[in-house]
Amino acid sequence: MKRGLPLVLVALLLMFPSVGSANPNGVGSGDFDFQCGGACHGDANMNITSPANVTIAGADIAYEGMFTSITVHVSDAVSTPTGLLGVFLLSDLSGVGDEPSDDGWTIVTNSEGTVTNYVEVQLENGANATSVTWTVRAPGVGEHTLYAALHHGEGNQDAPFFGQSQGHTVTVMPVPENLPQPDPTFAPPSQRNLGTSTVLTVPTLNVMNLTAEWRDETGRTSSAEVQPLAQNEWSVTLPASLAPNTVEWRLVLTGEGPNQTTPWFQLTSQEPPLDLNEWQIYLQATALGLFCAAFVITAQRRPPAEVEDPLKELDDETLEDLEVKF
Protein backbone atom coordinates (compact mmCIF):
# COMPACT_ATOMS: atom_id res chain seq x y z
CA MET A 1 0.00 0.00 0.00
CA LYS A 2 2.93 2.31 0.76
CA ARG A 3 4.13 1.83 -2.77
CA GLY A 4 0.70 2.45 -4.22
CA LEU A 5 0.60 6.22 -4.00
CA PRO A 6 4.09 6.82 -5.43
CA LEU A 7 3.34 4.38 -8.22
CA VAL A 8 0.13 6.20 -9.11
CA LEU A 9 1.95 9.56 -9.00
CA VAL A 10 4.76 8.34 -11.24
CA ALA A 11 2.24 6.82 -13.64
CA LEU A 12 0.36 10.12 -13.81
CA LEU A 13 3.58 12.07 -14.38
CA LEU A 14 4.52 9.72 -17.18
CA MET A 15 1.07 9.97 -18.75
CA PHE A 16 0.60 13.70 -18.73
CA PRO A 17 3.50 14.76 -20.98
CA SER A 18 2.07 12.62 -23.76
CA VAL A 19 -1.43 13.94 -23.19
CA GLY A 20 -0.26 17.53 -23.08
CA SER A 21 2.33 17.40 -25.82
CA ALA A 22 0.26 19.28 -28.34
CA ASN A 23 -2.87 21.28 -29.01
CA PRO A 24 -4.43 19.14 -31.71
CA ASN A 25 -7.29 21.58 -32.17
CA GLY A 26 -5.03 24.61 -32.28
CA VAL A 27 -5.00 27.56 -29.94
CA GLY A 28 -6.94 30.03 -32.04
CA SER A 29 -5.78 33.31 -33.49
CA GLY A 30 -3.76 35.60 -31.27
CA ASP A 31 -0.73 37.83 -30.92
CA PHE A 32 2.12 35.38 -30.45
CA ASP A 33 5.89 35.38 -30.66
CA PHE A 34 7.29 32.67 -32.88
CA GLN A 35 8.56 30.79 -29.84
CA CYS A 36 5.21 30.66 -28.09
CA GLY A 37 2.78 30.34 -30.97
CA GLY A 38 0.60 27.98 -29.03
CA ALA A 39 3.28 25.30 -28.77
CA CYS A 40 6.28 26.74 -26.90
CA HIS A 41 8.40 24.22 -28.77
CA GLY A 42 10.18 26.73 -30.94
CA ASP A 43 13.69 25.68 -29.98
CA ALA A 44 15.52 23.58 -32.52
CA ASN A 45 15.86 20.51 -30.33
CA MET A 46 12.15 19.99 -29.99
CA ASN A 47 10.73 20.43 -33.47
CA ILE A 48 10.91 19.14 -37.00
CA THR A 49 11.37 21.27 -40.11
CA SER A 50 8.14 21.43 -42.08
CA PRO A 51 8.32 20.31 -45.71
CA ALA A 52 5.95 23.15 -46.62
CA ASN A 53 7.19 26.04 -48.76
CA VAL A 54 6.54 29.44 -47.15
CA THR A 55 6.92 32.69 -49.09
CA ILE A 56 6.09 36.29 -48.24
CA ALA A 57 5.20 38.99 -50.75
CA GLY A 58 4.20 42.63 -50.66
CA ALA A 59 5.13 46.12 -51.78
CA ASP A 60 8.83 46.99 -51.53
CA ILE A 61 8.12 50.60 -50.67
CA ALA A 62 5.61 52.05 -48.22
CA TYR A 63 5.01 55.47 -46.77
CA GLU A 64 5.34 56.11 -43.09
CA GLY A 65 2.05 55.50 -41.28
CA MET A 66 0.29 54.48 -44.50
CA PHE A 67 -1.37 51.18 -45.31
CA THR A 68 0.33 48.37 -47.17
CA SER A 69 -0.45 44.69 -47.55
CA ILE A 70 1.64 41.59 -47.02
CA THR A 71 0.62 38.17 -48.32
CA VAL A 72 1.98 34.86 -47.04
CA HIS A 73 1.74 31.89 -49.39
CA VAL A 74 2.06 28.34 -48.09
CA SER A 75 2.44 25.49 -50.56
CA ASP A 76 3.29 21.79 -50.35
CA ALA A 77 1.78 21.69 -46.90
CA VAL A 78 1.37 18.24 -45.39
CA SER A 79 -2.14 17.23 -44.50
CA THR A 80 -2.84 16.93 -40.82
CA PRO A 81 -5.70 15.08 -39.12
CA THR A 82 -7.39 18.37 -38.27
CA GLY A 83 -6.24 20.28 -41.37
CA LEU A 84 -5.08 23.12 -39.12
CA LEU A 85 -2.12 25.25 -40.11
CA GLY A 86 -0.81 28.08 -37.94
CA VAL A 87 0.62 31.03 -39.89
CA PHE A 88 2.69 33.83 -38.34
CA LEU A 89 3.66 37.30 -39.55
CA LEU A 90 6.84 38.27 -37.70
CA SER A 91 9.36 41.09 -37.56
CA ASP A 92 12.29 38.72 -36.96
CA LEU A 93 12.91 35.07 -36.22
CA SER A 94 14.56 35.33 -32.84
CA GLY A 95 11.57 33.69 -31.19
CA VAL A 96 10.97 36.36 -28.58
CA GLY A 97 9.77 39.94 -29.06
CA ASP A 98 9.31 39.30 -32.76
CA GLU A 99 5.73 40.38 -33.33
CA PRO A 100 5.33 43.02 -36.07
CA SER A 101 4.27 45.53 -33.42
CA ASP A 102 7.73 45.14 -31.82
CA ASP A 103 9.15 46.78 -34.94
CA GLY A 104 6.51 49.49 -35.17
CA TRP A 105 4.05 47.83 -37.56
CA THR A 106 0.32 47.98 -36.79
CA ILE A 107 -1.90 45.18 -38.05
CA VAL A 108 -5.14 46.66 -39.38
CA THR A 109 -6.91 43.57 -40.74
CA ASN A 110 -6.13 40.14 -42.09
CA SER A 111 -7.94 37.76 -44.38
CA GLU A 112 -9.12 35.65 -41.46
CA GLY A 113 -11.03 38.60 -40.02
CA THR A 114 -8.78 39.26 -37.06
CA VAL A 115 -6.15 41.85 -36.19
CA THR A 116 -3.59 39.35 -34.89
CA ASN A 117 -0.17 38.30 -36.18
CA TYR A 118 -0.95 34.58 -35.78
CA VAL A 119 -3.91 32.94 -37.50
CA GLU A 120 -5.00 29.35 -37.87
CA VAL A 121 -6.34 28.33 -41.24
CA GLN A 122 -8.08 25.06 -41.99
CA LEU A 123 -7.01 23.30 -45.17
CA GLU A 124 -9.74 21.56 -47.08
CA ASN A 125 -9.36 17.82 -47.59
CA GLY A 126 -6.71 17.23 -50.23
CA ALA A 127 -5.60 20.88 -50.35
CA ASN A 128 -1.93 21.61 -49.73
CA ALA A 129 -1.73 25.37 -50.30
CA THR A 130 -3.21 28.47 -48.77
CA SER A 131 -2.51 32.20 -48.39
CA VAL A 132 -3.12 34.74 -45.71
CA THR A 133 -3.06 38.50 -46.32
CA TRP A 134 -2.33 41.10 -43.68
CA THR A 135 -3.04 44.79 -44.15
CA VAL A 136 -0.64 46.75 -41.99
CA ARG A 137 0.24 50.34 -41.21
CA ALA A 138 3.90 51.05 -41.94
CA PRO A 139 6.32 51.97 -39.12
CA GLY A 140 8.84 54.83 -39.07
CA VAL A 141 11.17 55.72 -41.91
CA GLY A 142 13.85 53.12 -42.66
CA GLU A 143 14.22 49.56 -43.81
CA HIS A 144 12.03 47.02 -42.06
CA THR A 145 12.01 43.29 -42.68
CA LEU A 146 9.03 41.01 -42.22
CA TYR A 147 9.04 37.22 -42.09
CA ALA A 148 6.40 34.55 -42.34
CA ALA A 149 6.43 31.30 -40.40
CA LEU A 150 4.12 28.39 -39.88
CA HIS A 151 3.66 25.49 -37.55
CA HIS A 152 1.47 22.44 -37.57
CA GLY A 153 1.22 18.90 -36.28
CA GLU A 154 1.27 15.65 -38.15
CA GLY A 155 -0.63 12.50 -37.32
CA ASN A 156 2.30 10.11 -36.95
CA GLN A 157 4.80 12.42 -35.26
CA ASP A 158 4.77 13.69 -31.71
CA ALA A 159 6.94 16.75 -32.38
CA PRO A 160 5.59 19.97 -33.90
CA PHE A 161 6.63 21.05 -37.39
CA PHE A 162 7.95 24.54 -38.03
CA GLY A 163 8.72 26.40 -41.23
CA GLN A 164 9.77 29.92 -42.12
CA SER A 165 10.21 32.20 -45.13
CA GLN A 166 12.99 34.42 -46.32
CA GLY A 167 12.72 38.00 -45.12
CA HIS A 168 10.83 40.61 -47.12
CA THR A 169 12.30 44.07 -46.73
CA VAL A 170 10.06 47.09 -47.00
CA THR A 171 11.62 50.50 -47.40
CA VAL A 172 9.52 52.98 -45.50
CA MET A 173 9.78 56.52 -46.83
CA PRO A 174 8.48 59.85 -45.57
CA VAL A 175 5.05 60.77 -46.86
CA PRO A 176 5.42 63.11 -49.89
CA GLU A 177 3.87 66.51 -49.67
CA ASN A 178 0.30 66.77 -50.98
CA LEU A 179 -0.05 62.99 -51.17
CA PRO A 180 -3.74 62.06 -51.11
CA GLN A 181 -4.12 59.71 -48.16
CA PRO A 182 -6.50 58.48 -45.48
CA ASP A 183 -6.09 60.43 -42.27
CA PRO A 184 -3.63 58.62 -39.94
CA THR A 185 -6.42 58.40 -37.35
CA PHE A 186 -8.61 56.30 -39.67
CA ALA A 187 -8.90 52.69 -38.44
CA PRO A 188 -10.83 50.41 -40.79
CA PRO A 189 -13.06 47.87 -39.03
CA SER A 190 -12.28 44.18 -39.42
CA GLN A 191 -15.66 42.72 -38.44
CA ARG A 192 -19.32 43.62 -38.82
CA ASN A 193 -22.73 42.07 -38.18
CA LEU A 194 -24.81 40.20 -40.72
CA GLY A 195 -27.74 41.86 -42.43
CA THR A 196 -26.78 45.49 -42.00
CA SER A 197 -24.90 47.65 -44.45
CA THR A 198 -21.70 49.22 -43.19
CA VAL A 199 -21.40 52.99 -43.30
CA LEU A 200 -17.84 54.20 -42.78
CA THR A 201 -16.77 57.74 -42.14
CA VAL A 202 -13.38 58.19 -43.78
CA PRO A 203 -11.31 61.26 -42.90
CA THR A 204 -8.69 62.07 -45.51
CA LEU A 205 -5.83 64.45 -46.23
CA ASN A 206 -5.22 66.23 -49.55
CA VAL A 207 -8.08 64.42 -51.27
CA MET A 208 -10.28 66.09 -53.85
CA ASN A 209 -12.18 63.04 -54.99
CA LEU A 210 -12.63 59.61 -53.47
CA THR A 211 -14.05 56.40 -54.87
CA ALA A 212 -14.35 53.02 -53.19
CA GLU A 213 -14.46 49.47 -54.49
CA TRP A 214 -15.41 46.21 -52.86
CA ARG A 215 -15.20 42.58 -53.91
CA ASP A 216 -16.60 39.36 -52.54
CA GLU A 217 -15.03 35.93 -52.32
CA THR A 218 -15.64 35.30 -56.03
CA GLY A 219 -13.31 38.21 -56.82
CA ARG A 220 -15.94 40.28 -58.66
CA THR A 221 -15.28 43.99 -58.03
CA SER A 222 -18.10 46.52 -57.58
CA SER A 223 -18.24 50.22 -56.74
CA ALA A 224 -19.31 51.30 -53.27
CA GLU A 225 -21.48 54.32 -52.61
CA VAL A 226 -19.43 57.37 -51.55
CA GLN A 227 -20.84 60.66 -50.25
CA PRO A 228 -18.78 63.74 -49.32
CA LEU A 229 -19.63 64.83 -45.78
CA ALA A 230 -17.29 67.81 -45.49
CA GLN A 231 -13.94 68.83 -46.84
CA ASN A 232 -11.69 65.80 -46.49
CA GLU A 233 -14.42 63.72 -44.88
CA TRP A 234 -16.35 61.05 -46.76
CA SER A 235 -19.04 58.49 -46.14
CA VAL A 236 -18.50 55.05 -47.70
CA THR A 237 -21.35 52.52 -47.69
CA LEU A 238 -20.65 48.83 -48.11
CA PRO A 239 -23.69 46.62 -48.84
CA ALA A 240 -25.02 44.22 -46.23
CA SER A 241 -23.87 40.63 -46.15
CA LEU A 242 -26.57 37.98 -45.80
CA ALA A 243 -24.28 35.08 -44.84
CA PRO A 244 -21.04 34.88 -42.85
CA ASN A 245 -18.24 35.76 -45.27
CA THR A 246 -15.36 38.16 -45.87
CA VAL A 247 -15.55 41.06 -48.30
CA GLU A 248 -12.60 43.23 -49.24
CA TRP A 249 -12.75 46.93 -49.99
CA ARG A 250 -10.33 49.71 -50.87
CA LEU A 251 -10.20 53.42 -51.49
CA VAL A 252 -8.97 55.26 -54.59
CA LEU A 253 -7.86 58.74 -53.55
CA THR A 254 -7.40 61.59 -56.01
CA GLY A 255 -5.82 64.95 -55.26
CA GLU A 256 -3.09 67.33 -56.29
CA GLY A 257 -0.41 64.74 -55.62
CA PRO A 258 -0.16 61.34 -57.34
CA ASN A 259 -3.33 59.22 -57.08
CA GLN A 260 -3.26 56.60 -54.38
CA THR A 261 -5.02 53.27 -54.03
CA THR A 262 -5.09 51.67 -50.60
CA PRO A 263 -4.54 47.96 -50.17
CA TRP A 264 -7.62 45.77 -49.82
CA PHE A 265 -9.09 45.88 -46.34
CA GLN A 266 -10.79 42.69 -45.16
CA LEU A 267 -14.19 42.94 -43.50
CA THR A 268 -15.64 39.76 -42.00
CA SER A 269 -19.37 39.41 -41.46
CA GLN A 270 -20.62 37.44 -38.51
CA GLU A 271 -23.85 36.88 -36.68
CA PRO A 272 -24.62 39.71 -34.28
CA PRO A 273 -23.61 38.90 -30.72
CA LEU A 274 -26.34 38.02 -28.27
CA ASP A 275 -27.56 41.28 -26.82
CA LEU A 276 -28.37 40.05 -23.32
CA ASN A 277 -27.30 40.81 -19.83
CA GLU A 278 -25.07 37.86 -18.94
CA TRP A 279 -25.77 38.21 -15.23
CA GLN A 280 -29.49 37.91 -15.94
CA ILE A 281 -28.85 34.55 -17.62
CA TYR A 282 -26.58 33.38 -14.78
CA LEU A 283 -29.20 34.43 -12.24
CA GLN A 284 -31.97 32.62 -14.11
CA ALA A 285 -29.87 29.46 -14.43
CA THR A 286 -29.05 29.57 -10.71
CA ALA A 287 -32.72 30.09 -9.88
CA LEU A 288 -33.73 27.13 -12.06
CA GLY A 289 -31.11 24.86 -10.48
CA LEU A 290 -31.97 25.88 -6.93
CA PHE A 291 -35.70 25.58 -7.53
CA CYS A 292 -35.40 22.10 -9.08
CA ALA A 293 -33.28 20.90 -6.14
CA ALA A 294 -35.71 22.43 -3.62
CA PHE A 295 -38.71 20.95 -5.43
CA VAL A 296 -37.32 17.39 -5.42
CA ILE A 297 -36.25 17.65 -1.77
CA THR A 298 -39.51 19.24 -0.60
CA ALA A 299 -41.73 16.83 -2.49
CA GLN A 300 -40.15 13.86 -0.70
CA ARG A 301 -39.73 15.24 2.78
CA ARG A 302 -41.89 12.71 4.66
CA PRO A 303 -40.11 10.85 7.44
CA PRO A 304 -39.62 7.25 6.51
CA ALA A 305 -39.60 5.80 10.02
CA GLU A 306 -42.83 3.76 9.90
CA VAL A 307 -42.40 2.49 6.38
CA GLU A 308 -40.79 -0.85 5.73
CA ASP A 309 -37.62 -0.93 3.65
CA PRO A 310 -38.58 -2.52 0.32
CA LEU A 311 -35.14 -4.05 -0.07
CA LYS A 312 -34.68 -5.09 3.55
CA GLU A 313 -35.19 -8.84 3.25
CA LEU A 314 -33.62 -9.43 -0.10
CA ASP A 315 -30.49 -7.37 0.29
CA ASP A 316 -28.06 -9.97 1.58
CA GLU A 317 -29.49 -12.70 -0.57
CA THR A 318 -29.47 -10.55 -3.69
CA LEU A 319 -26.00 -9.24 -3.07
CA GLU A 320 -24.68 -12.78 -2.66
CA ASP A 321 -26.47 -13.72 -5.85
CA LEU A 322 -24.91 -10.76 -7.63
CA GLU A 323 -21.47 -11.60 -6.33
CA VAL A 324 -21.77 -15.07 -7.82
CA LYS A 325 -22.84 -13.65 -11.18
CA PHE A 326 -20.20 -10.94 -11.44
Place this chain on the structure above:
Amino acid sequence: MVSASTLHVVSTEVAVGSLAMAGVAFIMAGGGAWGGEARRKMLLIGDHVAHFALLFGLLAMPLAIVTGIQSSSGDGLNHPLLANKLSLAMTGVGLGIGLLWTRWKRGRAVWNERSSVLMQSIAGALASACVLLTASLGGTYTRGESLLSWLPVSFETVPLMPSWSSLLVVTLAVLMLMFSRNPAAVESGSGFASADKAD
Protein backbone atom coordinates in the same frame (compact mmCIF):
# COMPACT_ATOMS: atom_id res chain seq x y z
CA MET B 1 -0.32 22.06 -21.59
CA VAL B 2 -3.64 20.37 -22.21
CA SER B 3 -6.01 22.81 -23.90
CA ALA B 4 -9.42 23.67 -22.47
CA SER B 5 -11.15 22.10 -25.47
CA THR B 6 -9.44 18.74 -24.85
CA LEU B 7 -10.36 18.85 -21.17
CA HIS B 8 -13.89 19.80 -22.16
CA VAL B 9 -14.19 16.72 -24.37
CA VAL B 10 -12.91 14.48 -21.55
CA SER B 11 -15.10 15.98 -18.82
CA THR B 12 -18.16 16.06 -21.08
CA GLU B 13 -17.76 12.40 -21.96
CA VAL B 14 -17.53 11.53 -18.27
CA ALA B 15 -20.55 13.65 -17.33
CA VAL B 16 -22.74 12.62 -20.25
CA GLY B 17 -21.85 8.94 -20.00
CA SER B 18 -22.50 8.83 -16.27
CA LEU B 19 -25.75 10.74 -16.47
CA ALA B 20 -27.02 8.68 -19.40
CA MET B 21 -26.39 5.56 -17.33
CA ALA B 22 -28.04 7.20 -14.32
CA GLY B 23 -31.13 8.04 -16.39
CA VAL B 24 -31.56 4.44 -17.53
CA ALA B 25 -30.95 3.17 -13.99
CA PHE B 26 -33.53 5.57 -12.49
CA ILE B 27 -36.14 4.28 -14.93
CA MET B 28 -35.08 0.73 -14.10
CA ALA B 29 -35.34 1.40 -10.38
CA GLY B 30 -38.75 3.02 -10.83
CA GLY B 31 -39.92 -0.02 -12.77
CA GLY B 32 -38.49 -2.28 -10.08
CA ALA B 33 -40.31 -0.39 -7.34
CA TRP B 34 -43.63 -0.78 -9.16
CA GLY B 35 -43.07 -4.41 -9.97
CA GLY B 36 -43.52 -5.89 -6.52
CA GLU B 37 -41.48 -8.83 -5.23
CA ALA B 38 -40.50 -10.10 -8.64
CA ARG B 39 -38.54 -6.99 -9.56
CA ARG B 40 -36.84 -6.18 -6.29
CA LYS B 41 -33.44 -7.16 -7.62
CA MET B 42 -33.97 -4.71 -10.47
CA LEU B 43 -34.78 -2.04 -7.89
CA LEU B 44 -31.66 -2.81 -5.86
CA ILE B 45 -29.33 -2.63 -8.85
CA GLY B 46 -31.12 0.37 -10.34
CA ASP B 47 -31.04 2.26 -7.05
CA HIS B 48 -27.30 1.79 -6.56
CA VAL B 49 -26.26 2.37 -10.15
CA ALA B 50 -28.51 5.40 -10.59
CA HIS B 51 -27.28 7.30 -7.57
CA PHE B 52 -23.58 6.47 -7.96
CA ALA B 53 -23.62 7.30 -11.67
CA LEU B 54 -25.50 10.52 -10.90
CA LEU B 55 -22.96 11.50 -8.26
CA PHE B 56 -20.06 10.77 -10.59
CA GLY B 57 -21.68 12.75 -13.41
CA LEU B 58 -22.39 15.71 -11.13
CA LEU B 59 -18.75 15.77 -10.00
CA ALA B 60 -17.65 16.05 -13.64
CA MET B 61 -20.21 18.74 -14.51
CA PRO B 62 -18.41 21.79 -13.04
CA LEU B 63 -15.24 20.89 -14.95
CA ALA B 64 -17.28 20.41 -18.12
CA ILE B 65 -18.99 23.79 -17.70
CA VAL B 66 -15.78 25.73 -16.89
CA THR B 67 -13.73 24.17 -19.70
CA GLY B 68 -16.67 24.62 -22.07
CA ILE B 69 -16.80 28.34 -21.41
CA GLN B 70 -13.00 28.61 -21.74
CA SER B 71 -12.86 26.71 -25.01
CA SER B 72 -15.70 28.53 -26.74
CA SER B 73 -14.73 31.38 -29.02
CA GLY B 74 -15.50 34.91 -27.88
CA ASP B 75 -16.19 36.06 -24.39
CA GLY B 76 -18.91 34.66 -22.21
CA LEU B 77 -22.43 33.83 -23.33
CA ASN B 78 -22.44 35.33 -26.80
CA HIS B 79 -24.81 32.87 -28.46
CA PRO B 80 -28.41 31.77 -27.69
CA LEU B 81 -27.34 28.11 -27.70
CA LEU B 82 -24.77 28.78 -24.96
CA ALA B 83 -27.35 30.59 -22.81
CA ASN B 84 -29.80 27.71 -23.23
CA LYS B 85 -27.03 25.21 -22.49
CA LEU B 86 -26.36 26.94 -19.19
CA SER B 87 -30.04 26.91 -18.19
CA LEU B 88 -30.46 23.25 -19.11
CA ALA B 89 -27.25 22.21 -17.37
CA MET B 90 -28.21 24.02 -14.17
CA THR B 91 -31.68 22.46 -14.25
CA GLY B 92 -30.10 19.02 -14.58
CA VAL B 93 -27.62 19.75 -11.80
CA GLY B 94 -30.40 21.05 -9.54
CA LEU B 95 -32.52 17.96 -10.08
CA GLY B 96 -29.48 15.75 -9.51
CA ILE B 97 -28.54 17.45 -6.25
CA GLY B 98 -32.14 17.17 -5.03
CA LEU B 99 -32.22 13.47 -5.87
CA LEU B 100 -28.92 12.70 -4.17
CA TRP B 101 -29.81 14.74 -1.09
CA THR B 102 -33.16 12.97 -0.75
CA ARG B 103 -31.59 9.53 -1.21
CA TRP B 104 -28.91 10.36 1.36
CA LYS B 105 -31.38 11.67 3.93
CA ARG B 106 -34.18 9.14 3.45
CA GLY B 107 -32.19 6.11 2.45
CA ARG B 108 -33.87 3.34 0.52
CA ALA B 109 -37.23 4.44 1.88
CA VAL B 110 -37.51 6.75 -1.12
CA TRP B 111 -38.67 3.67 -3.03
CA ASN B 112 -41.50 2.88 -0.58
CA GLU B 113 -44.23 5.32 -1.53
CA ARG B 114 -45.77 5.74 -4.92
CA SER B 115 -45.36 9.52 -4.98
CA SER B 116 -41.74 9.25 -3.93
CA VAL B 117 -40.99 6.52 -6.48
CA LEU B 118 -42.55 8.62 -9.20
CA MET B 119 -40.63 11.71 -8.15
CA GLN B 120 -37.31 9.89 -7.85
CA SER B 121 -37.52 8.05 -11.16
CA ILE B 122 -39.06 10.86 -13.22
CA ALA B 123 -36.74 13.54 -11.82
CA GLY B 124 -33.77 11.20 -12.41
CA ALA B 125 -34.78 10.65 -16.02
CA LEU B 126 -35.36 14.41 -16.44
CA ALA B 127 -31.94 15.26 -15.00
CA SER B 128 -30.39 12.85 -17.45
CA ALA B 129 -32.43 14.27 -20.34
CA CYS B 130 -31.40 17.84 -19.46
CA VAL B 131 -27.70 16.96 -19.52
CA LEU B 132 -28.01 14.95 -22.73
CA LEU B 133 -29.82 17.88 -24.34
CA THR B 134 -27.08 20.20 -23.06
CA ALA B 135 -24.43 18.05 -24.71
CA SER B 136 -26.50 17.91 -27.87
CA LEU B 137 -26.63 21.72 -28.00
CA GLY B 138 -22.85 21.70 -27.73
CA GLY B 139 -22.73 19.60 -30.89
CA THR B 140 -25.13 21.98 -32.62
CA TYR B 141 -23.00 24.95 -31.56
CA THR B 142 -19.65 23.56 -32.76
CA ARG B 143 -20.66 21.41 -35.74
CA GLY B 144 -24.11 22.71 -36.68
CA GLU B 145 -25.75 19.35 -36.13
CA SER B 146 -26.37 16.81 -33.40
CA LEU B 147 -28.20 13.56 -32.78
CA LEU B 148 -31.11 15.46 -31.27
CA SER B 149 -31.46 18.01 -34.08
CA TRP B 150 -34.75 16.38 -35.09
CA LEU B 151 -36.46 17.60 -31.92
CA PRO B 152 -39.18 20.11 -32.83
CA VAL B 153 -37.81 22.69 -30.39
CA SER B 154 -35.74 25.70 -31.35
CA PHE B 155 -32.95 26.74 -29.03
CA GLU B 156 -32.08 29.79 -31.10
CA THR B 157 -34.16 32.00 -28.81
CA VAL B 158 -33.50 32.47 -25.11
CA PRO B 159 -36.48 32.38 -22.77
CA LEU B 160 -35.41 34.88 -20.15
CA MET B 161 -37.18 35.85 -16.96
CA PRO B 162 -36.81 39.37 -15.60
CA SER B 163 -34.21 39.60 -12.83
CA TRP B 164 -36.85 40.27 -10.18
CA SER B 165 -38.62 37.09 -11.24
CA SER B 166 -35.41 35.03 -10.96
CA LEU B 167 -34.80 36.50 -7.52
CA LEU B 168 -38.36 35.57 -6.56
CA VAL B 169 -37.73 31.98 -7.67
CA VAL B 170 -34.49 31.88 -5.65
CA THR B 171 -36.34 33.18 -2.59
CA LEU B 172 -39.11 30.64 -3.09
CA ALA B 173 -36.55 27.83 -3.40
CA VAL B 174 -34.78 28.92 -0.22
CA LEU B 175 -38.11 29.06 1.65
CA MET B 176 -39.02 25.59 0.37
CA LEU B 177 -35.69 24.24 1.58
CA MET B 178 -36.14 25.87 4.99
CA PHE B 179 -39.64 24.44 5.44
CA SER B 180 -38.56 21.03 4.19
CA ARG B 181 -36.19 20.62 7.15
CA ASN B 182 -38.42 18.26 9.09
CA PRO B 183 -36.89 17.60 12.51
CA ALA B 184 -38.80 14.35 12.84
CA ALA B 185 -37.19 12.98 9.74
CA VAL B 186 -33.73 13.95 10.92
CA GLU B 187 -34.18 12.54 14.40
CA SER B 188 -35.61 9.26 13.18
CA GLY B 189 -32.28 8.75 11.44
CA SER B 190 -32.61 7.81 7.83
CA GLY B 191 -29.93 7.33 5.16
CA PHE B 192 -27.61 4.42 4.50
CA ALA B 193 -26.35 4.04 8.04
CA SER B 194 -29.74 3.83 9.73
CA ALA B 195 -31.13 1.61 7.02
CA ASP B 196 -28.31 -0.80 7.70
CA LYS B 197 -29.01 -0.61 11.42
CA ALA B 198 -32.65 -1.37 10.78
CA ASP B 199 -31.58 -4.41 8.83
